[in-house]
Amino acid sequence: MTDTAEVVARPLDAPGPEAEPPRRRGRLLWGVPAVLVPTALFVLHALVYGRWEVDDAGITFAYARSVATGAGPVLQAGLPPVEGWSNPAWLGLLVVGHWLGLFDHGAWFGVPDYVAFPKALAVLCVAGVFSAFYAAASAVSRRPVVVTVLAGALASAVPSFVIWCVSGLENALLALAVAWIGALLVRASARERVTSVGTAVGCGLLAALAALTRPEGMIYAGAFPLVALLLLRRGGFVRSLLTVSLSVVAFVVPFGLYLLWRWSTFHQLLPTTAVAKSQGLPTVAGFGKVTELVAYAGWSGVLVGAVLVGAALMRPAPVRTAIVALLVPLGLGLVAFGVLVPDWMEQYRFATPVWALGAFVVALAAVDVLGGLRVRGRLTVALVAVVAAVFSGVGWVGSAQTFRDAPTAPMCLIVVNTGWEFNGYADILGLQKSTFFAPEIGGGALAGRSLLIDGAGLAEPTIAAFWAEKNWAAVRDYVFDEVKPSFIRSHGEFRTQMAFDADPRFQADYLLIGPSPNGGGNWVRRDLVPDEATMARLREWAVRAEAADAAQRATPRASCGDRIVRGETSAT
Structure with a gap:
């Protein structure tokens, strides 16, 4: 029962305790459009x-x-x-x-x-x-x-x-x-x-x-x-x-x-x-x-x-x-x-x-x-x-x-030119197990069959330590003397930074398959290519892959299929 003194002390126009829940419910109801309106603006943007x-x-x-x-x-x-x-x-x-x-x-x-x-x-x-x-x-x-x-x-x-x-x-x-x-x-x-x-x-x-x-x-x-x-x-x-x-x-x-x-x-x-x-x-x-x-x-x-x-x-x-x-x-x-x-x-x-x-x-x-x-x-x-x-x-x-x-580094572009493209090269060479050194790895990890060596070091502890020291010579030694990847992809500032092109081991051990955008290129280990006919097939696939790359670059805000399955796309 309500205390008499409380009733007397409360002004006649003041809401009692029983009025509080409706007020809170009203605030909650107004809160819904208050949140939905800017959320809709966010979605439109x-x-x-x-x-x-x-x-x-x-x-x-x-x-x-x-x-x-x-x-x-x-x-x-x-x-x-x-x-x-x-x-x-x-x-x-x-x-x-x-x-x-x-x-x-x-x-x-x-x-x-x-x-x-x-x-x-x-x-x-x-x-x-x-x-x-x-x-x-x-x-x-x-x-x-x-x-x-x-x-x-x-x-x-x-x-x-x-x-x-x-x-x-x-x-x-x-x-x-x-x-x-x-x-x-x-x-x-x-x-x-x-x-x-x-x-x-x-x-x-x-x-x-x-x-x-x-x-x-x-x-x-x-x-x-x-x-x-x-x-x-x-x-x-x-x-x-x-x-x-x-x-x-x-x-x-x-x-x-x-x-x-x-x-x-x-x-x-x-x-x-x-x-x-x-x-x-x-x-x-x-x-x-x-x-x-x-x-x-x-x-x-x-x-x-x-x-x-x-x-x-x-x-x-x-x-x-x-x-x-x-x-x-x-x-x-x-x-x-x-x-x-x-x-x-x-x-x-x-x-x-x-x-x-x-x-x-x-x-x-x-x-x-x-x-x-x-x-x-x-x-x-x-x-x-x-x-x-x-x-x-x-x-x-x-x-x-x-x-x-021109959105930053679209994932689906990397799916196309790092995942699907190099799946094709591995197919042509008949490689069941291959490794791949590249500076972008997200789309490649999702779609690529080759095991990735992250050139940026985000998912490769040894290279990460060299990045921390800015020791590019150590990166080259690790890549060419220890990892010896089946494929290498390099372009732009990363290519200049790593200075692979001037390294005698790179020149001796790798063949250029073909150029890529942003001053880049794709390479394969020389000892994996049995003959000139195989090299020609690799370069034919590179031309097709370059067209796919260009198409994806022309639509940088597009997706790349209903599902990205590792190793699904091939040259065969």
């Missing part, structure tokens, strides 16, 4: 890039196939175990998809599942990002729907964010983990319970997910401790220390278990990918890369956004404290971007969490600041923001068009 997936995604696809079919953590059945991936959480999702028959089995309504499944996962993750926006905005803003739609629309307009989320790689999953770290911190700050046990453990577990999604994700383990320090209340030091310890434990346990598995399986602390990229200590020049993100986003847009965020920080809580809480993981994302060795791929692959959190911070600040202005002030600020958005949008449209016309 993603369609611009067709069925393109980057070849590095093919490496993870190949490992997922091996793990799911019982071959173990190997690039191809027959190769030794090597941690040639840096995204175990994403790899795990692909393995589950394979077990469920959703990935690497066929087509979904005419779309190959090696395209449909990773892109569907990405859309779900992005919807989860926008759900985090709504969950955070609902705790601190009177207009959570507006904040969510605006933030989601901004993120969905950034080509870098969309491109890498649907690339087949793990970017969308990383964005999901980081966005929910931000959401938990915002909701806790709104309740003035930043140091709650639930927030501490949740942020620690999400940081572990981020670390298991990309190596630099471990930096987000610092988000909760930093926010707890920044928003420390008087007399709360001991509680903050305890909850920070809980957050650290929640991070260390799952991530530490994976490290133990890595050591017991591969006897190394870092994945082979990290060794090959020779990630070093932070440098001033590295942090200078952050200015490139500002230029990409548009200087006018970033300036307006910064002014809005600064104005919001001058306003009362809870938005002020929410923005402080969000700026911490956003800052950590910028630090991670600055620390990482520059990536050869275009469109800032490592900036995905920055775009997500940056869009949300600006949207939250803009809605709060505009809500505190009179009509004239709102119109002025809105006009300035629209003009800045137009300038940024023009740059984004140009970036999207450029990438659409």
Whole structure:
């Protein structure tokens, strides 16, 4: 029974406890369109890039196939175990998809599942990002729907964010983990319970997910401790220390278990990918890369956004404290971007969490600041923001068009010219077991019959160590004296870097089958070619393969069959 004093004390127009569930249900109902609208915008933008997936995604696809079919953590059945991936959480999702028959089995309504499944996962993750926006905005803003739609629309307009989320790689999953770290911190700050046990453990577990999604994700383990320090209340030091310890434990346990598995399986602390990229200590020049993100986003847009965020920080809580809480993981994302060795791929692959959190911070600040202005002030600020958005949008449209016309390293192109093409050469030579040295291996691992030696070192520990030292002479010695691959493919900067052409062993032991695009060529071991007639057949197949390569290059956003089966295509 309700206490009499409570009834008397409550104002007549105040809702009772029984009114709260409908209010929460109403917020949930409004949350559905708030999430669906920007998700639809994201999908529409993603369609611009067709069925393109980057070849590095093919490496993870190949490992997922091996793990799911019982071959173990190997690039191809027959190769030794090597941690040639840096995204175990994403790899795990692909393995589950394979077990469920959703990935690497066929087509979904005419779309190959090696395209449909990773892109569907990405859309779900992005919807989860926008759900985090709504969950955070609902705790601190009177207009959570507006904040969510605006933030989601901004993120969905950034080509870098969309491109890498649907690339087949793990970017969308990383964005999901980081966005929910931000959401938990915002909701806790709104309740003035930043140091709650639930927030501490949740942020620690999400940081572990981020670390298991990309190596630099471990930096987000610092988000909760930093926010707890920044928003420390008087007399709360001991509680903050305890909850920070809980957050650290929640991070260390799952991530530490994976490290133990890595050591017991591969006897190394870092994945082979990290060794090959020779990630070093932070440098001033590295942090200078952050200015490139500002230029990409548009200087006018970033300036307006910064002014809005600064104005919001001058306003009362809870938005002020929410923005402080969000700026911490956003800052950590910028630090991670600055620390990482520059990536050869275009469109800032490592900036995905920055775009997500940056869009949300600006949207939250803009809605709060505009809500505190009179009509004239709102119109002025809105006009300035629209003009800045137009300038940024023009740059984004140009970036999207450029990438659409020439996307980075399409996986299906590598399937054609590294997988199918060299299957034909092996058929002509009658090779049951052959080896193949090449700089791109994703599509080749999925479609090729020959065992791959990764020229970039991502899935080859010995070469990875030489890459870390930039010791190209050692790579040549290893390839020509120990591996002695059946086939070699080299082109572009990689060919110049390796300097195979000037090596007497290469000239003596290998015959050029034919040239390839980007100043490249394909070679076969001289002792595998029995006569001139066989060499002529190899070169005839090279002409056919060159035509197939050209056709795939002409449609870089296309897929390459309903299913990519290893060794299926041949010259016979």
